[in-house]
Amino acid sequence: MKKHNIAILGFGVVGGGVAELISKNADELRSYLGCEVSIKHILDLRDFPTSPFAGLVTHSYDDIVNDPEVDTVIEVMGGSHPAYEYTVAALRAGKNVITSNKEVVANYGDEFAALARDNGVSYRFEAAVGGGIPVIAPLLSSVRQNKIKEVRGILNGTTNYILTKMFTYGDSFESALADAQARGYAERNPDADILGTDASRKITILTALVNDVLLSVDNIPTEGITGIRAADVRAAESVGHKIKLLGRCIVREEGKPLVIVAPFLLPVGSPLSGVDGVYNAIEVVAEPLGNVMFYGQGAGAGATASAVVGDLIPIIAYDGKNPIVPGFNRTDYSAKEALPEFVCKSYVATAASEERVHEVFGDVTVLGTVDEVAFITEEMSECELSSKLSDLGAPVLSRIRFL
Amino acid sequence: MKKHNIAILGFGVVGGGVAELISKNADELRSYLGCEVSIKHILDLRDFPTSPFAGLVTHSYDDIVNDPEVDTVIEVMGGSHPAYEYTVAALRAGKNVITSNKEVVANYGDEFAALARDNGVSYRFEAAVGGGIPVIAPLLSSVRQNKIKEVRGILNGTTNYILTKMFTYGDSFESALADAQARGYAERNPDADILGTDASRKITILTALVNDVLLSVDNIPTEGITGIRAADVRAAESVGHKIKLLGRCIVREEGKPLVIVAPFLLPVGSPLSGVDGVYNAIEVVAEPLGNVMFYGQGAGAGATASAVVGDLIPIIAYDGKNPIVPGFNRTDYSAKEALPEFVCKSYVATAASEERVHEVFGDVTVLGTVDEVAFITEEMSECELSSKLSDLGAPVLSRIRFL
Secondary structure (H helix, E strand, O other): OEEEEEEEEOOOHHHHHHHHHHHHOHHHHHHHHOEEEEEEEEEOOOOOOOOOOHHHEEOOOHHHHOOOOOOEEEEOOOOOOOHHHHHHHHHHOOOEEEEOOHHHHHHHHHHHHHHHHHHOOOEEOHHHOOOOOOOHHHHHOOOOOOEEEEEEEEOOHHHHHHHHHHHHHOOOHHHHHHHHHHOOOOOOOOHHHHOOHHHHHHHHHHHHHHHOEEOOHHHOOEOOOOOOOHHHHHHHHHOOEEEEEEEEEEOOOOOOOEEEEEEEEEEOOOHHHHOOOOEEEEEEEEEOOEEEEEEEEOOOHHHHHHHHHHHHHHHHHOOOOOOOOOOOEEOOOOHHHHHHHOEEOEEEEEOOOHHHHHHHHOOOEEEEOOOOEEEEOOOEEHHHHHHHHHHOOOOEEEEEEEO | OEEEEEEEEOOOHHHHHHHHHHHHOHHHHHHHHOEEEEEEEEEOOOOOOOOOOHHHEEOOOHHHHOOOOOOEEEEOOOOOOOHHHHHHHHHHOOOEEEEOOHHHHHHHHHHHHHHHHHHOOOEEOHHHOOOOOOOHHHHHOOOOOOEEEEEEEEOOHHHHHHHHHHHHHOOOHHHHHHHHHHOOOOOOOOHHHHOOHHHHHHHHHHHHHHHOEEOOHHHOOEOOOOOOOHHHHHHHHHOOEEEEEEEEEEOOOOOOOEEEEEEEEEEOOOHHHHOOOOEEEEEEEEEOOEEEEEEEEOOOHHHHHHHHHHHHHHHHHOOOOOOOOOOOEEOOOOHHHHHHHOEEOEEEEEOOOHHHHHHHHOOOEEEEOOOOEEEEOOOEEHHHHHHHHHHOOOOEEEEEEEO
């Protein structure tokens, strides 16, 4: 019988979940794949004397990268370094690499893809976007032969939980965040989530898959949810919409994609609007396929471990030779340059008078006039909107795009 | 450069869509897969003198099965015969087979899987369930290492359109069906859709994937939507539910799965309840993954062609050798035997008096008492419910299960 040896880098919550899932499924993997899968090493700085995996723990990466019996390295450490260096060394040593680490994929995916190709091994990262939701594999295979027009998603569970709480209970942003922290959905320092950084890493990866270019995360226009007020959520609801933080990559016929991370107003009843709480979902708009959506838990040890071990199946089934290498072509294109061309309707709340709003924006729908004037603009470019907003001559309290 | 030759069986709407999509994407497939994909034959009884593919049309299957240059046969004829005979002959001749034909997969998938394995070729059928939605591939790979507890779905777009129309506009079943027929969503003879046969074929296939047994479609308890009244839809809505036709396969720790096709009441806000119109969705409940859902167009030439051509990608990428063969083990187990063990709450409408309902069912919630008494039972087995319903001593006008 074939044998396939694994090394796991990082024995935290996800690493522990992966080890457990592989051990539990050893019999199933053996009968399904005709292969004996076993964990040979676990790299961590700590020791785990009471763990059933205690004997596999090493503190030296050399034990792994120099072990010719290791077929696949599973990197679940997180962060860019030393995950980057370890990944490079593993691929150079002819080992497949699986990761759940969106940061290192978004920053160095192009190098890894090239190294994997050159060394005839697989580099897989299903868990890096959407947690346990199978979305990377379909984008590389089942959906690939379509003309993809857009991929967009609710890519961050923490912010979706906060927005759901604000919508359902009328919470302020601050109180919904405090609740998310109390439940362990948001970290003590929640910036990577609430400022949109996490979502921008994920849309970077999705953009590489559907548009074959790898942008720098810094070049993606990114707005978080910190500016969203309870009043905005109520106003959105009054016109049948929910506010959701979306990552969007709009593929254009010519030139570079429009990529953005920002809150959007979505009509209630549309597929993404029904995605609440910590759930994630990714919607693909393609020809001739139409719209498809993938929904599930975007984080958590169990869902992430499921995606990581799921990546093992094709590696083993196809003997580690995965000829489908993602289209990570590094570009210094900044999606920020294209933002002024982005066209949409917007919800705006301003301290200007209703009269002034009509002077500048014409015959728009006014949603409310208590303390402030809230209204919905016509479709216009970012460029045109900015100019009109400054014509108002009074502070803009809120501005959120319509999907 | 590698070459990969295709033959298409059946040049109807789907076959035409497949031919078009392959031709349109020839460049993309060449650069993505390093392979020249071309259509060599198209089998149909008719001629298509004005089609750009006219020169490829043959009336004889021998031209295809005896052509050693044909790598993959795409069967999009529909029906069991001669699709069965053609598939067997193609697999025996060492050709991969892709199909969109749920009937032939549900009836003969076990034979095809065994033939594919014995001949070292692939047998793929992504388009047979959920149209363009990638769901078969994830169940065979990304999700496979989980303990799957249930797979359930809205598997038929025609019935979902009818139920959506009844919910949104208060239509009767008859009027919603007439509307679906007028729009081309339902056939002149709509029985395969409205009686649940189409959905039972699809849940048969999903059961084979998640529980490794291939049941006879006749052995699946199947209820269609013909008995659903506008009054039932209103009553469901009054308690925050929608009625959806679901196919469900509940995997059990020991013994055989519970499989059923029937209308269910789903709470508004749950993932499947938001799936409206002709859309389909499949939800998988698994450990440690949690719930994932796949959503999209369940039918139509474009979506179906997308799934069919999507099946080509791994075949070409992995040189036609697909070692992952679905777990189609033929069983004569009848899921009808297990139905009495099925436990759920039910919505019931009866001609019995409210007093009699309380005598038999105890302190249940009564939803309405105009002309009939509608109420919701406690959770109980089918067996217990049947006995209580006959105790009512009056006609049961409707009975629908809660999810």
